[in-house]
Amino acid sequence: MADTDLTKEDATKQLFDQLDDLRAGMLGIEGSGQHMQPMTHYFDRETQELWFITSRDTDLVRAVGQGNTAHFTIQSTDQDYYSCMSGPITQSSDEAKLDEIWSAVAAAWFENGREDADVTLLHMPLREAAVWASSGNPLVFGLEILRANMSSDTADVGEHRVINFATAA
Numbered sequence: 001m002a003d004t005d006l007t008k009e010d011a012t013k014q015l016f017d018q019l020d021d022l023r024a025g026m027l028g029i030e031g032s033g034q035h036m037q038p039m040t041h042y043f044d045r046e047t048q049e050l051w052f053i054t055s056r057d058t059d060l061v062r063a064v065g066q067g068n069t070a071h072f073t074i075q076s077t078d079q080d081y082y083s084c085m086s087g088p089i090t091q092s093s094d095e096a097k098l099d100e101i102w103s104a105v106a107a108a109w110f111e112n113g114r115e116d117a118d119v120t121l122l123h124m125p126l127r128e129a130a131v132w133a134s135s136g137n138p139l140v141f142g143l144e145i146l147r148a149n150m151s152s153d154t155a156d157v158g159e160h161r162v163i164n165f166a167t168a169a
Helices: 004-021 059-064 095-101 138-149
Strands: 024-029 037-040 042-044 049-055 068-075 081-092 119-125 128-134 158-164
Touching (some): 004 128, 004 158, 024 059, 037 049, 049 059, 049 095, 059 068, 059 119
Antiparallel strands (some): 024 037, 049 119, 068 081, 081 119, 128 158
């Protein structure tokens, strides 16, 4: 269950905890006209950067080109936490980072494993993130819907914050 108090008090920590807990999200390249696609992310909490391993011959890498803006979205397994992050995305030749995050799971996608010529590392420093958290408690949700329908108020089932990483650091 998402902690809406933490969303109010420290939305950045909460987002970072969610990134650590989740295995994948949806990555899209701004202006590419492509649908977002599922990608495993590797998150560096200290540098506030996302890394992705993909194949050089994908539409995604072609859309990134030498640099673009990306959006990466996540949703908690309990469906009570959502985030859309944005930032510049580039292809990276950082072999040390690739070695650091390489795994048997990544290797399964490449015929020649880590030595495959198509292995491509994408780097996305976070610029901004919007987060939404709700209690996830069906009773609280139902009571809030009932309250809103019996009054002139609207339902209030959670918290929303926007994080600007240039000012949050």
